[in-house]
Amino acid sequence: MRPLLVLCLGNPDRGDDGFGPAVAEVLDGTLPPDVTLMARSGDMLTMLEDWAGFDALICVDAAGGGDRPGRIHRIDLAEEDLPRDMAFLSSHAFGLGEAIALARTLDLAPADIVVYAVEGQRFDGGSEMTPPVAAAIGPVAERITAEVARLQEAANHA
Amino acid sequence: MTTKTIKVDYLARVEGEGALDLHIEGGIVKTANLRIFEPPRFYEAFLQGRSHIELPDIVARICGICPVAYQMSSVQAVENAFGVKVEGQLRALRRLLYCGEWIESHALHVVMLHAPDFLGYPDAIRMAEKHGDVVRKGLALKKTGNAILRLLGGREIHPVNVRPGGFYKVPTRAELAPLAEELKQAFDLAVDLVRWVATFDFPDLERDYEFVAMRHPDEYAITEGRLVSNRDIDIDIADYETEFEERHVAHSTALHALVKRRGAYLVGPMARYALNYDRLPVSIRGLAKEAGLGPVCSNPFRSIVVRALETAYACEEALRLIADYEQPESAAVPLEPRAGTGFGCSEAPRGICWHRYDFEEDGTIRTARIVPPTSQNQPSIEEDLAAVAAPIASEPDDVIRHLCEQSIRNYDPCISCSAHFLKLSVHRA
Numbered sequence: 001m002r003p004l005l006v007l008c009l010g011n012p013d014r015g016d017d018g019f020g021p022a023v024a025e026v027l028d029g030t031l032p033p034d035v036t037l038m039a040r041s042g043d044m045l046t047m048l049e050d051w052a053g054f055d056a057l058i059c060v061d062a063a064g065g066g067d068r069p070g071r072i073h074r075i076d077l078a079e080e081d082l083p084r085d086m087a088f089l090s091s092h093a094f095g096l097g098e099a100i101a102l103a104r105t106l107d108l109a110p111a112d113i114v115v116y117a118v119e120g121q122r123f124d125g126g127s128e129m130t131p132p133v134a135a136a137i138g139p140v141a142e143r144i145t146a147e148v149a150r151l152q153e154a155a156n157h158a
Numbered sequence: 159m160t161t162k163t164i165k166v167d168y169l170a171r172v173e174g175e176g177a178l179d180l181h182i183e184g185g186i187v188k189t190a191n192l193r194i195f196e197p198p199r200f201y202e203a204f205l206q207g208r209s210h211i212e213l214p215d216i217v218a219r220i221c222g223i224c225p226v227a228y229q230m231s232s233v234q235a236v237e238n239a240f241g242v243k244v245e246g247q248l249r250a251l252r253r254l255l256y257c258g259e260w261i262e263s264h265a266l267h268v269v270m271l272h273a274p275d276f277l278g279y280p281d282a283i284r285m286a287e288k289h290g291d292v293v294r295k296g297l298a299l300k301k302t303g304n305a306i307l308r309l310l311g312g313r314e315i316h317p318v319n320v321r322p323g324g325f326y327k328v329p330t331r332a333e334l335a336p337l338a339e340e341l342k343q344a345f346d347l348a349v350d351l352v353r354w355v356a357t358f359d360f361p362d363l364e365r366d367y368e369f370v371a372m373r374h375p376d377e378y379a380i381t382e383g384r385l386v387s388n389r390d391i392d393i394d395i396a397d398y399e400t401e402f403e404e405r406h407v408a409h410s411t412a413l414h415a416l417v418k419r420r421g422a423y424l425v426g427p428m429a430r431y432a433l434n435y436d437r438l439p440v441s442i443r444g445l446a447k448e449a450g451l452g453p454v455c456s457n458p459f460r461s462i463v464v465r466a467l468e469t470a471y472a473c474e475e476a477l478r479l480i481a482d483y484e485q486p487e488s489a490a491v492p493l494e495p496r497a498g499t500g501f502g503c504s505e506a507p508r509g510i511c512w513h514r515y516d517f518e519e520d521g522t523i524r525t526a527r528i529v530p531p532t533s534q535n536q537p538s539i540e541e542d543l544a545a546v547a548a549p550i551a552s553e554p555d556d557v558i559r560h561l562c563e564q565s566i567r568n569y570d571p572c573i574s575c576s577a578h579f580l581k582l583s584v585h586r587a
Contacts, residue, residue: 045266046314049301098283105286106294 002155004035005054005110006144009061009096011041015127016069016120019062019137022129023116026141035148044099048108056112056151058144061096062133066119070132072140077113114147116140162555176571178562179409180543185551190543192536192566194410202526210236210322210495210521217513217528218316223266226259226311227506228528229320230381231513236322238396239500239517240493247486248324249381250479251310255320256380256504257476258306261299261344262314263507264427264469267570268351269296272462275564276358292354295347299469302344305337306476324490331483338480341473348470349445355466356449360459361561363545367456367538368417369429372505378430378437378471380505386433387423395503398512404529415534422537425509426569427464428455442471458542458568465570495521506531508570532571539569 006027010020024039031037038050051057063073075082082097096115103109118136122128162182177193201220208216213232218225230252237244244252269292270282279285286293304314309329311317319326370391372383386392391401402423404413417423435443435453449463495517502513509531516524546565547558 045270045297045300046304048297049304098281101283102286102293105283106290106297 002055002152003053004056004058004148004151005051006031006035006037006058006148007047007050007060008037008039009041009044009047009059014125015122016062016118016129016133017123018129019118019120019133019140020060022134022137023060023141023144026137027144030141030145031148032152044095045102047096047099048103051103051110052108054110056155057110057114058147058151059096059113059115060140060144061115061117062120062123063117064120064123068132069119069121069130070136071119072136072143073115073117073119074143075115075117077115082115112151114151116144116147162551176566178543178559178566180547180558180562182547182551182558187544187547187551190540190547190562191409192539192543192571194412194536198411202528205515205523205526208523210240210493210515210517210523213515213523214320214322215316215318218318218320220528220530222315223263224259224506224508224511225316226256226307226320227504227511228513229317230256230504231502231511231528232515233320233322233502234381234504235500235502235513235515236517236521237493237500238502239498239515240322240496240521242323242491242493244324244491247484248328248489248491250483251325251328252320253381254476254479254483255306255310255317257472257479258303258310260303260380260472260507261348261469261476262303262307263570264465264472265296265299265303265348265351267507268355268462268466268469269293269299272465272567272570273355273358275560275567276355276360276462292351295350299344299347299351302337302340302473305340309333309337321490323493324486324488326489328486328489330485334480334483338477341477341480345470345473345477348466348473352445352449352463352466352470355462358462360457361546362457363459363542364456365458365542365545367428368420368423369432370417370423370425370510370534371429371433372503372510373433374437376437378434378475382504385503385510387417388432389417389420391417395512396501398501398503398529399514402529402534404533410536412533412536413529414536415529416537422541423534424538425531425534426461426507427468428458428461429509430505431455431464431467438471439474441474442467445470458565461568461570493521495519508532509534532569535569535571539566539571542568 008020008024010017012018012021021039120133121130165179179191181188214229217228217232220228274285307314312319368387368389370387372379373386374383385395403418404415407414432454446467455464497519499516503510512529514527518524542565543562546561
């Protein structure tokens, strides 16, 4: 089996930014035992340490800049770059986009990276998650379960 | 008369949300304002009524980069109020934890946020295309600092293992051993970093700062000492309010701190270095000399060299503390709450972090006052901006903007936590 990491990003105390951790809660205990699940908030540079040694990475994060809260985007970085108008939020100097760009420049990025981003609407400290974003938690968790199976299957046939 | 306003609406590569306004009239800089518009966070207000036990965990939330500074100053204030002194290996462990914070914070700033200024890159990602090795080394250093925070603090961001009187849990010697191995490599990386940043081209600027830092009889002060300056200040930390004051200014949600009798002062690596050069080990003083530093550095652009030097010092000091470590019998000394006032001060990566608390008889916080380093440096930053912009006031806006932004980043300002994009608007009369 290839080492596979599911990394759920966000701050549960910042409204829709809590999407990643909420997905991690649903996935906890449901993924195959050789898959690592992490929930992270804060400095995205530490992600470079988190994904060291993993061959494939699935990232879950909320993003600003869209016009349809709750819309789910699947971005396979083997096929396309992260959209420039999609703002992955971080309260620190480096967000997901920067961390991935830096890791790729330094050859520290996993071979496969798939990002699941949900468009968020409200990111204020202490606010609740908005209903359309909350409604996307279950569907994204299901899609990640399927994504994990696909990536493992691809590795078996490689 | 030509009037020119240079605005940087959102400062990049700093921790927090701030902006820059520069007004130039007839080639003369009239005002230079660092605008801090991040909303006030009211920590001092919502600490009222909370228990002293909760204090270090609440104030750790003030900053994700330097939470240890807030924890250390706050527990010191609790212990000061309750008449307890934490010494021996518990004190050494606190210093070790603090070294971890210096390493991770300094490495982040020197390599990822500040070095691109000197080499002409917009950010560390572009810089990594040409200087990948240095960026890898910077990340490895940061990782080592984080490893110390994780082991002693329970986690690297907002640690949870510090309590008034000591810690909740202390490590065994065996648990510290792998850290020592990592730190030996980190020290070599930090030495390389000092040598690398020393090769940068530094703008000529010598400033007549009043340096303010802590000073200790035996060590390069981090967790404890008197407050001293290169003018005539030499006071107990409890007397901070007799010498210093904070003022509201219209353009900033952060208070400006000043020496009452004189005005702006500077805290942070350059101040520590100038006031405690004789407390550095011979090895670090030798490295400083090799990097072109004398016992005092007054060029703010060279602060990057001092910061790298302190990173090397923190690695060496951490190794010394680990080598001398014996696991204490108890993770904390007992505390008996009592009514009173307590003071705490420690050297955050960016400078002194001063706290004062009044406690009820049961240890409930009655009032709190926290003076972070960046608010102390704001007047000094603005004086630097005026000094930097004056000789180049007739240059194109982007030249002025670049040097002014770089000047702000000389301070590693921790406005709090953010920084994403930058907009410049120029208004010409």
